[in-house]
């Protein structure tokens with residue numbers, strides 16, 4: 001038996017356990033051994049019960065002396081009083097409490113020995129732990145697995161207790177011969193703990209060994225990540241890009257016309273970008289800078305360099321409001337220079353032909369409709385499969401370059417075996433997860449068999465919303481069920497200025513109701529057509545996507561619904577639509593040259609700069625010659641979206657911008673493959689911002705201050721968080737809030753702004769505020785995005801505790817834009833230390849980086865900015881914050897390794913090749 005052995009082959013694991021493990025995606029021995037402990041408890045010797053509160057959680061062992069269940073109003077509280085084993089006169093009992101968890105009372109009984117873990121608090125005379133983690137000691141032959149050792153505690157798992165899981169892993173470790181870590185480390189990183197690392201991480205001999213083996217495994221994770229990043233970086237520089245040769249006259253004119261001079265930082269960053277644009281290697285640069293630091297003007301100047309050299313430039317923003325604002329700014333500055341600018345936002349792109357998912361395939365054999373293969377019905381399944389693997393696997397120019405000598409991913413070839421077995425039933429997620437791709441199956445009610453006509457209707461329904469509300473990758477309508485791959489899109493005009501996505505639920509409801517009626521009509525039947533949908537799973541990686549994609553496209557043939565040589569018309573992939581698309585000059589390099597040469601007779605209908613939202617991704621037709629793509633607020637886009645905009649030949653230069661500063665350690669992972677430019681200087685003449693914390697009961701002070709400022713001709717924002725989700729309630733809450741403030745600030749003119757205000761009204765409201773007619777704007781967070789009114793110097797944020805630090809920072813960035821000192825009041829009625837610690841960060845600093853660090857510190861690990869979205873390998877053990885030092889080491893080692901041996905050709909480096917090949921399964925934070 002080895003690590004690849006399937007758990008099913010191990011007869012000693014009972015079937016229900018196998019199923020529970022599979023729900024955790026643990027299929028092989030190796031998977032189970034790499035299900036690392038979340039923490040360990042030292043159960044070799046328990047400490048005595050404390051006599052006071054403890055600062056952190058402690059692990060204690062005692063006997064249950066009594067239990068009781070109490071009711072308080074609607075709440076049920078279950079208590080278990082523990083007594084120390086060798087109790088003496090001074091020892092105090094310890095009470096463990098659980099609120100509203102009825103099942104606990106069935107698990108705990110008087111006389112049991114219990115190990116508990118939690119923080120001890122004092123309440124009156126009693127010492128308490130609320131909701132401790134606990135384990136009942138059962139005195140059986142397994143006791144030595146669970147006690148008298150440093151014991152692993154696993155991530156909590158539905159249907160598997162700690163005890164069961166621990167015993168399974170223990171037994172498994174007895175059966176495998178060796179359990180080394182799975183990532184080879186270069187000598188410079190290794191600390192000698194590789195041998196049997198997996199055994200040691202579960203059941204370490206002592207704390208020293210635990211620490212060392214953890215470091216070792218964390219380094220492995222980090223090293224793999226950094227190898228992929230380093231390789232992506234190397235590869236990007238090998239791509240063919242465009243060399244933007246221009247004298248920079250347009251940019252000069254633009255800069256000269258600005259009413260201010262560039263700050264030193266802006267100038268430096270502009271020079272960096274300029275240098276990148278001039279060389280053939282494609283630029284891949286991140287422009288970081290706090291809100292209001294002036295990134296946009298730098299981006300405009302950069303776009304002008306590209307335009308002057310004969311290319312097009314694109315500016316992509318995450319929301320419609322922001323895109324429109326950029327458009328207005330650009331028109332304002334660039335119309336005088338004769339630059340043609342176009343706007344494409346979701347709302348306006350309904351008629352556009354969809355741009356295929358995998359643009360580079362254009363012109364390949366498969367897509368030439370006249371091709372002998374494509375026409376033969378016999379080859380349809382084969383062609384689809386080939387096409388699928390080719391297209392997704394090499395979804396970008398980057399990957400197809402790696403393709404030299406690299407076989408399709410292993411996952412892909414494995415799917416032939418038993419694809420169905422791997423998808424378990426899941427309930428639909430209620431939450432939305434940005435840019436997630438879901439594999440979904442919808443069955444018909446009572447397995448009703450759909451007629452051919454009905455199948456066509458179902459397929460049309462799916463396609464109808466494609467590129468409008470979601471992206472559909474592939475779909476297949478079987479006689480009694482439908483499989484598809486779907487990626488919900490943002491809803492454009494949401495309330496808070498943040499991107500809100502269509503939820504999968506909404507979308508499925510839409511698809512089902514859209515088709516059900518038509519199907520019933522076509523079949524002259526009545527009643528429910530569709531059964532509850534099944535959400536098969538998230539798509540986690542590129543191979544995963546390929547696998548599911550293929551599975552869907554081959555399903556009719558694989559399942560026997562269609563004969564191997566028969567056509568099955570109810571299967572669809574994005575490429576199918578694309579074949580209809582007009583053929584476009586493919587040689588973009590020639591294009592560039594032509595564009596430069598014939599600049600005088602250029603087509604006046606072609607814009608120089610296209611501004612838009614994600615709708616730009618479907619604007620393939622309009623990019624005759626994309627030379628520079630600027631992506632604003634890039635963290636709000638998914639990886640695939642960026643890739644799509646930029647995976648064309650020659651590779652466009654890419655400038656991504658973010659006003660969300662991130663901790664420096666994260667920069668080397670999430671943005672590890674980008675060059676980084678930072679604008680670390682605010683434009684001169686900006687007034688200081690003073691921030692005050694205020695508890696709700698002292699609101700009067702702030703109001704008096706506000707009135708004073710308003711009589712001084714200043715203006716104010718009052719921000720309140722939205723509490724109710726429903727539209728009606730929301731409008732009501734907003735209106736009420738508004739009335740109260742109007743009263744408080746009388747006679748100064750106030751206006752109300754929220755997401756439900758019609759766009760035209762919104763504009764006039766903003767206009768009146770800008771002109772100073774309105775003195776105070778009562779608003780939701782819609783104003784977060786891009787409002788720039790220098791005379792507004794006061795901001796009062798109600799219920800500030802409800803916002804995250806970064807969002808508060810962004811909001812606060814709306815003031816302090818003029819020369820006057822600005823004031824920000826953070827009002828909160830929550831007096832917990834947690835809230836006060838959080839908010840006082842803002843009191844102390846206005847530096848976005850410091851705020852980001854603090855935010856990270858306070859929130860702990862977790863997904864600060866979507867490492868999940870970055871497409872980087874998942875970290876199971878490593879903690880980007882705590883293990884920053886290890887990350888630096890791993891990065892150093894990976895960069896050195898690839899620098900000295902870019903092809904990993906030397907014999908001792910062969911073993912690292914897998915780390916990079918696996919990258920086919922990954923996508924990156926950057927864009928290639």
Ligand code: ADP
Pocket residue numbers: 260261262263266289290291292293294295296297659683684788
């Ligand atoms: P952000 O970095 O948040 O995108 P913007 O580019 O929107 O910032 O700039 C914020 C405001 O500052 C704009 O009104 C812009 O015109 C102005 N601005 C930009 N650069 C300077 C500068 N060097 N001096 C003075 N004002 C500037």
Ligand code: MG
Pocket residue numbers: 295296632659
């Ligand atoms: Mg901006």
